[in-house]
Amino acid sequence: MEPTMLGNWAFYASACLVIWMISSFLNSQFISAKKLQPFPAGVPVSGMRKEWFALIRASMRQLTAGVSTLLDGYQKVILTLRRLVSPLRDQLGAGADGPPEHVKWLLEQPSAIMSSKTIREERHASGYLHMGVEFESTEFFLERIMRDRLTKHLGLVQEPMYDEIRHALDADLGAYAREDGKPVKVFPALQKVILRAICRVFFGPELTQDDHFMLMYHRYILAMGVGTMVIGQLPKLLKSVVVPAFNLPLYYYRTRTLKMLVPVVERRLNLSDGEMDPSDFISQCAKVSHRISPTKTPADPAQLAECMMLLGFAALNSLAVQASHVLLDILHCPPELKLYQTLREESEALLQSPDDWNAAETFSKMHIMDSAIRESLRVHPMLIKGLSKEVIATEGIDLPGGAHLAQGAWLGVPTLGIHRDERFYPNARVYDPFRFAKLREAQAKASGNKGTEAANDFDAGKPSTTYLGFGYGRGACPGRWYAVLMIKTMLAYLILHYDAEAIGTQPPLKTIGDMALPPISAQVRLRKRV
Numbered sequence: 001m002e003p004t005m006l007g008n009w010a011f012y013a014s015a016c017l018v019i020w021m022i023s024s025f026l027n028s029q030f031i032s033a034k035k036l037q038p039f040p041a042g043v044p045v046s047g048m049r050k051e052w053f054a055l056i057r058a059s060m061r062q063l064t065a066g067v068s069t070l071l072d073g074y075q076k077v078i079l080t081l082r083r084l085v086s087p088l089r090d091q092l093g094a095g096a097d098g099p100p101e102h103v104k105w106l107l108e109q110p111s112a113i114m115s116s117k118t119i120r121e122e123r124h125a126s127g128y129l130h131m132g133v134e135f136e137s138t139e140f141f142l143e144r145i146m147r148d149r150l151t152k153h154l155g156l157v158q159e160p161m162y163d164e165i166r167h168a169l170d171a172d173l174g175a176y177a178r179e180d181g182k183p184v185k186v187f188p189a190l191q192k193v194i195l196r197a198i199c200r201v202f203f204g205p206e207l208t209q210d211d212h213f214m215l216m217y218h219r220y221i222l223a224m225g226v227g228t229m230v231i232g233q234l235p236k237l238l239k240s241v242v243v244p245a246f247n248l249p250l251y252y253y254r255t256r257t258l259k260m261l262v263p264v265v266e267r268r269l270n271l272s273d274g275e276m277d278p279s280d281f282i283s284q285c286a287k288v289s290h291r292i293s294p295t296k297t298p299a300d301p302a303q304l305a306e307c308m309m310l311l312g313f314a315a316l317n318s319l320a321v322q323a324s325h326v327l328l329d330i331l332h333c334p335p336e337l338k339l340y341q342t343l344r345e346e347s348e349a350l351l352q353s354p355d356d357w358n359a360a361e362t363f364s365k366m367h368i369m370d371s372a373i374r375e376s377l378r379v380h381p382m383l384i385k386g387l388s389k390e391v392i393a394t395e396g397i398d399l400p401g402g403a404h405l406a407q408g409a410w411l412g413v414p415t416l417g418i419h420r421d422e423r424f425y426p427n428a429r430v431y432d433p434f435r436f437a438k439l440r441e442a443q444a445k446a447s448g449n450k451g452t453e454a455a456n457d458f459d460a461g462k463p464s465t466t467y468l469g470f471g472y473g474r475g476a477c478p479g480r481w482y483a484v485l486m487i488k489t490m491l492a493y494l495i496l497h498y499d500a501e502a503i504g505t506q507p508p509l510k511t512i513g514d515m516a517l518p519p520i521s522a523q524v525r526l527r528k529r530v
């Protein structure tokens with residue numbers, strides 16, 4: 001990461017801490033005692049200690065101690081649920097004996113009873129950060145673009161994506177490799193490559209080669225990311241006070257980016273159907289916008305540009321964090337597993353010609369790499385708690401375990417707790433890259449002669465109630481198939497062209513609130529293969 005950006009992070013982090021302390025104190029002093037009873041009867045509490053200003057101090061600890069509180073809370077709930085197992089079965093039907101069944105229960109709640117709207121506005125700060133577009137309709141639009149244009153047509157994006165990835169990897173990482181194994185910081189290096197690959201697919205080669213555009217857009221994403229992370233953690237009382245400090249740089253980088261992007265969008269929108277390149281994402285998005293517009297109005301270039309910028313923001317941050325974890329998990333595997341070599345052999349067998357690299361289907365046959373990626377999302381999920389919703393119903397709601405939640409309470413699924421539960425994942429604390437490949441084999445055998453292709457329940461992009469790295473149900477990440485394809489393409493290229501080794505020990509999972517922090521300081525050594 002550039003020093004100025006590190007400086008920004010440090011400034012925002014300390015500002016956040018001070019503001020949090022003051023406002024939590026004010027909250028605790030001036031909000032009525034009734035509101036300070038946040039824990040419903042019968043639900044075990046985690047993260048609180050017997051101490052002065054217990055609530056403030058517990059809240060502050062949650063800024064960085066989310067992992068331990070969540071795992072501790074999960075254990076308590078499992079114990080409570082086990083004691084309650086009979087009544088729970090009566091309520092939920094056979095097989096209901098723990099949190100994964102509650103995931104479905106949570107998703108089934110109608111939006112008049114529970115909703116994620118306020119949580120998104122507050123936790124993702126979407127109600128505060130300046131975005132220039134209305135959030136809910138944009139969210140709907142993004143979901144449709146991802147589903148109708150990206151996921152269904154992954155084959156169209158593979159060629160430009162691969163082309164950009166190999167050039168960016170050789171330019172950025174190759175320089176380190178040439179200096180005979182000079183250490184590379186994984187996160188910033190992959191972030192650069194991913195930014196280029198995303199821009200190439202979303203905006204085309206012209207803007208991806210424009211260094212000024214790339215700098216402004218990267219800074220816009222950074223300002224959005226820091227804003228989301230910091231404002232999302234602040235108590236409501238102070239959000240509006242602090243938000244201008246974040247919106248000012250955001251406004252600047254957003255305006256600069258739009259100034260370069262909008263004319264490109266305008267030019268593409270003026271192309272006739274015959275002139276349109278089917279792999280051009282901007283034209284494809286314009287078609288979706290036109291189709292879903294209630295008045296069938298053509299897409300507005302500025303609005304379309306802004307929506308695509310937001311999509312890139314959603315994509316870059318999660319991809320860079322997750323891809324870094326995948327690479328580090330692979331390189332920190334015990335050498336006796338010969339994982340790197342096995343992944344190289346799998347890639348060599350499947351990627352024999354340029355056409356193989358340019359076909360998305362090739363990558364869906366990489367079952368061992370897929371398994372290593374899914375396992376990494378299990379051990380290092382981006383969000384340690386997910387599917388969060390607020391109780392909207394005035395009468396509150398009864399949980400499957402019997403406890404009552406009042407209106408305004410927040411409820412989420414302990415992703416990390418479920419991912420580390422021995423009942424679902426034997427030896428759950430250990431990163432086992434072959435775990436899901438073995439399960440896929442077993443599923444293929446059990447289903448007769450249909451083969452491992454048909455046995456796809458364990459694909460890295462396929463969520464389940466016990467695999468929540470991409471969320472689950474209607475709110476699951478719409479970019480997950482594209483994300484998995486990009487990670488595979490990047491890894492395959494790296495593994496086939498470079499020898500790599502980890503440096504030092506693997507950093508533990510660190511979070512701010514519910515969000516995984518990037519492993520900023522983790523390093524690896526690369527050597528170009530001859």
Ligand code: HEM
Nearest residue numbers: 142314315318319322382387469470471475477478479483
């Ligand atoms: C490995 C990388 C990624 C991970 C781990 C990831 C994870 C997630 C998760 C857990 C959610 C649900 C958040 C919630 O419940 O509030 C989500 C939502 C979302 N993701 Fe991803 N994501 C990744 C990559 C991407 C990419 C590449 C794109 C776009 C190209 C994308 C676009 C989105 C969007 C637009 C949403 C919001 C969906 C909604 O609100 O309905 N993500 N992602």
